[in-house]
Amino acid sequence: MNFDFSEDQKFLRDEARKFLTAECTTQHVREVLNDDDTSHHEGVWKKVVEMGWLGTAIPEEHGGLGLGMLELCVIAEEMGRALAPVPFASTAYFFTEALKLAGSQAQQAAVFPGVVSGDVVGCYAASEGPGDPQVSKLTTTFDGDTLNGKKIPVTDGDVATHAVVLAKEGSGASLVLVDLTGDGVTRETVDTLEPTRSHAKITFNGAKAERLGEAGHGADLAAQLMDRVAVLIAFEQLGGASRCLDMATDYAKERYAFGRPIGGNQAIKHKLAEMYVKNEVARSNAYYGAWALSTDATELPEAAAAARLAASEAYWFASKENIQTHGGMGFTWEVDCHLFYRRAKLLAVQAGAPKVWKEKLVKALELKNAA
Amino acid sequence: MDFNDTPEEAEFRAEARAFLEKHLTLKSANKIATAEDRKNLLKRAKEWQDIKAQNGYAKITWPKELGGRDGTPMQQVIWGQEEGKFDAPTGPFAIGLGMCIPTVIAFGSDEHKKRYVQKALHGEEIWCQLFSEPSAGSDVAGLKTRAVKDGDDWVINGQKVWTSGAHYSDYGILLVRTDPKVPKHKGLTMFIVDMKQEGVEARPIHQASGGREFNEVYFTDVRIPDSDRLGEVGQGWKVALVTLMNERLAVGGSPGPDWAEIMNYAKDAGTMSDQAFREKLADWYVAAQGYKLTKFRTQTALSRGETPGPENSIGKIITANHLQDICNSAIEMQDHYGLINDPDAAPSDAIFQQSFMWAPGLRIAGGTDEILKNIIAERVLGLPQDVRVDKDVSFEELKQG
Ligand SMILES: Cc1cc2nc3c(=O)[nH]c(=O)nc-3n(C[C@H](O)[C@H](O)[C@H](O)COP(=O)(O)OP(=O)(O)OC[C@H]3O[C@@H](n4cnc5c(N)ncnc54)[C@H](O)[C@@H]3O)c2cc1C
Numbered sequence: 001m002n003f004d005f006s007e008d009q010k011f012l013r014d015e016a017r018k019f020l021t022a023e024c025t026t027q028h029v030r031e032v033l034n035d036d037d038t039s040h041h042e043g044v045w046k047k048v049v050e051m052g053w054l055g056t057a058i059p060e061e062h063g064g065l066g067l068g069m070l071e072l073c074v075i076a077e078e079m080g081r082a083l084a085p086v087p088f089a090s091t092a093y094f095f096t097e098a099l100k101l102a103g104s105q106a107q108q109a110a111v112f113p114g115v116v117s118g119d120v121v122g123c124y125a126a127s128e129g130p131g132d133p134q135v136s137k138l139t140t141t142f143d144g145d146t147l148n149g150k151k152i153p154v155t156d157g158d159v160a161t162h163a164v165v166l167a168k169e170g171s172g173a174s175l176v177l178v179d180l181t182g183d184g185v186t187r188e189t190v191d192t193l194e195p196t197r198s199h200a201k202i203t204f205n206g207a208k209a210e211r212l213g214e215a216g217h218g219a220d221l222a223a224q225l226m227d228r229v230a231v232l233i234a235f236e237q238l239g240g241a242s243r244c245l246d247m248a249t250d251y252a253k254e255r256y257a258f259g260r261p262i263g264g265n266q267a268i269k270h271k272l273a274e275m276y277v278k279n280e281v282a283r284s285n286a287y288y289g290a291w292a293l294s295t296d297a298t299e300l301p302e303a304a305a306a307a308r309l310a311a312s313e314a315y316w317f318a319s320k321e322n323i324q325t326h327g328g329m330g331f332t333w334e335v336d337c338h339l340f341y342r343r344a345k346l347l348a349v350q351a352g353a354p355k356v357w358k359e360k361l362v363k364a365l366e367l368k369n370a371a
Numbered sequence: 372m373d374f375n376d377t378p379e380e381a382e383f384r385a386e387a388r389a390f391l392e393k394h395l396t397l398k399s400a401n402k403i404a405t406a407e408d409r410k411n412l413l414k415r416a417k418e419w420q421d422i423k424a425q426n427g428y429a430k431i432t433w434p435k436e437l438g439g440r441d442g443t444p445m446q447q448v449i450w451g452q453e454e455g456k457f458d459a460p461t462g463p464f465a466i467g468l469g470m471c472i473p474t475v476i477a478f479g480s481d482e483h484k485k486r487y488v489q490k491a492l493h494g495e496e497i498w499c500q501l502f503s504e505p506s507a508g509s510d511v512a513g514l515k516t517r518a519v520k521d522g523d524d525w526v527i528n529g530q531k532v533w534t535s536g537a538h539y540s541d542y543g544i545l546l547v548r549t550d551p552k553v554p555k556h557k558g559l560t561m562f563i564v565d566m567k568q569e570g571v572e573a574r575p576i577h578q579a580s581g582g583r584e585f586n587e588v589y590f591t592d593v594r595i596p597d598s599d600r601l602g603e604v605g606q607g608w609k610v611a612l613v614t615l616m617n618e619r620l621a622v623g624g625s626p627g628p629d630w631a632e633i634m635n636y637a638k639d640a641g642t643m644s645d646q647a648f649r650e651k652l653a654d655w656y657v658a659a660q661g662y663k664l665t666k667f668r669t670q671t672a673l674s675r676g677e678t679p680g681p682e683n684s685i686g687k688i689i690t691a692n693h694l695q696d697i698c699n700s701a702i703e704m705q706d707h708y709g710l711i712n713d714p715d716a717a718p719s720d721a722i723f724q725q726s727f728m729w730a731p732g733l734r735i736a737g738g739t740d741e742i743l744k745n746i747i748a749e750r751v752l753g754l755p756q757d758v759r760v761d762k763d764v765s766f767e768e769l770k771q772g
Contacts, residue, residue: 001374001375001376001380001445001667001670001671001674002372002373002374002375002671002674003372003374003664003667003668003670003671004372004668004671004672005372070372245752249752249753249754252754253753253754253755260755260758261754261755263748263754263755264754264755264756264757264758266741266744266745266757268754269744269745269748269749269752269754270741270744270745270748272748272752272754273743273744273745273747273748273751273752274744276685276747276751276752277685277688277689277747280661280665280682280685281657281658281661281662281665281685281689282661283665283668283682284660284661284664284665284667284668284682285657285660285661285664287372287664287668288660288664290372291372291373291374294372295372302656305653306656306657306660306661309653309654309657310657310660310661313657355650357653358649358650358653358654359649359650359653361653361656361657362649362652362653365634365652365656366643369634369635369638
């Protein structure tokens, strides 16, 4: 039994934590929050690029570090903990994994060196309106050469240089790669609950695009992509949820009411104990997801779903009860609690909301049970 | 990351497995013990315990001179996993070998160890834990059973309650008050007590679940020689903490139907298409995996020879509530018919109904949900203790009720 990260991976995690604690404070996050014209923190982004983390799971032949998914998972936990206000998840998880999953060697060779150097910033565009972006509902179309339609919201869509888009092609769907700096693309910033990660509405009007993988396989590829992304996002969620527990615990020890620390009251103690339990359930499920992802296990669909569901629940609970534990202070703009509440919601819905994943999980269990 | 045994672990697992196959049959799904099985349980349990002891499987981590095999904690885990797959009658020895005898080993004299350890290990003698009283459960240090010194003996008077297995036990570890004038934790002392002697009366309690596995135990002028004391006079609380620490290691899971059983039932019943049920099923799967995988993390630490982290403490809080919720849903899915408790008539041999009635006890035994949350809050998160009005007050002056 070896259900833990290796010493090297833990070292990487410690280094990432040290680096982000120094270079990506909530002050940095607030610089993006408080400036409507800023899509991300350029200074932090530059440093993250310099650390080489974008190439963590990109093969060496394309300029990456050629490490594995487990290494990317430990970095993800720290990025989540730091609330990094940069397009890391969009580029390193959604975009990179889409290309690894469905891109040809030539397509990978064309963009991966740029991802590693920071010249290519990626994003993933599926949503067009309320609800799960099912193929039958898509109105964005790809005709084999050009893309037409609207995607909203696209996380990091206004800073990205490239997008992977889920579009209708014929009676099915395809994943396509599009250069957002080319002709036929217009972008507007949209106002969201989570302004420390920018969001765009992207309109494609005959934009040049190329298919990733086979025509009509888009729905299948998107589902596989979401399994991979869900595990990585679960680590970001876990990082955020753990930090909420730390914040709430510290505050409960320092804040006095009725002559003693508020953390001496069971209503608070038990709330924080529940937070701890949910976080541990999320951690164990995330580790299993990491194992399945790193070994391409057939269990990946269930493992990813469980990781995502446990992490979404843990972060939601921790972020809302962290505000509650802080009382009126927790409801102010100046105290950091709301930053986590916002990020928790983004991460819970950006790769499919819990309801969608519950259904995916049960379908996977049924399939297994029938086999 | 991988889930494989190391070569040494695999070798031990194969050895354990071969031994178990020789002596027992594999558990079959949904098998409910018959009345005949239950009647013979004690006899079968004693026989099985003896076989294990003779072959060095009774206590893997204990030193050889005490009848163990000097094994690693990981080997103990592997043994538990493999034995759990077989129809092994282990229940009656869980408390004695899991909590009482480790306490005797930690605090007893050489004479005690010689007299009691082997007999318990070989299944000849059964032990019970006499801590809880009518007015002292979560707050067990508030107990009232008195011991008064008389020559070389102590004379015991009082009542214990919820004592699992007292009616068939030969010995018990007994926590009593020797000094009511000092604050409550300071006036306690621990003894070994012969349960078959004059003045000890165990009366089975009729449980909410219908069975009679635990007891009220009355002590009337029971004499215990001072030589059967465990630890110093007035140090009983320190001794009890060792017992309770072993209890936390012993309890964890809550045996009973899980997500797979309710899913099987739902398939048969044609309710898999119910959207609300599907969402709950997903939640149960995530919780069950969370518990199982957290144990894997603990085992990883053991396998590396490290001390496991505090994550282990989430076990019983998750599983007891989880079991109760699953059983409740299964019964409601059956509508009015769900009331039927007869294994011949109820779906899935009535496993949901039976566990439905056990689950409330699991949330109380071995530390209630509330006490376990307090423990996580105080010991893991470092939050302040509850307000205590009983700390520096002599026991006699404390309010009771
Ligand atoms: C199946 C079963 C087997 C058992 N076997 C044994 C045995 O073999 N030997 C033995 O000695 N005992 C045994 N017990 C007893 C068990 O340890 C106690 O029942 C348990 O510790 C709770 O004590 P109580 O019943 O007095 O409840 P109480 O302590 O009176 O608790 C009542 C309620 O108050 C809550 N409460 C109490 N204190 C606090 C607090 N500080 N903060 C918040 N809430 C609090 C509890 O959580 C509970 O909800 C067994 C119990 C069961 C159900």
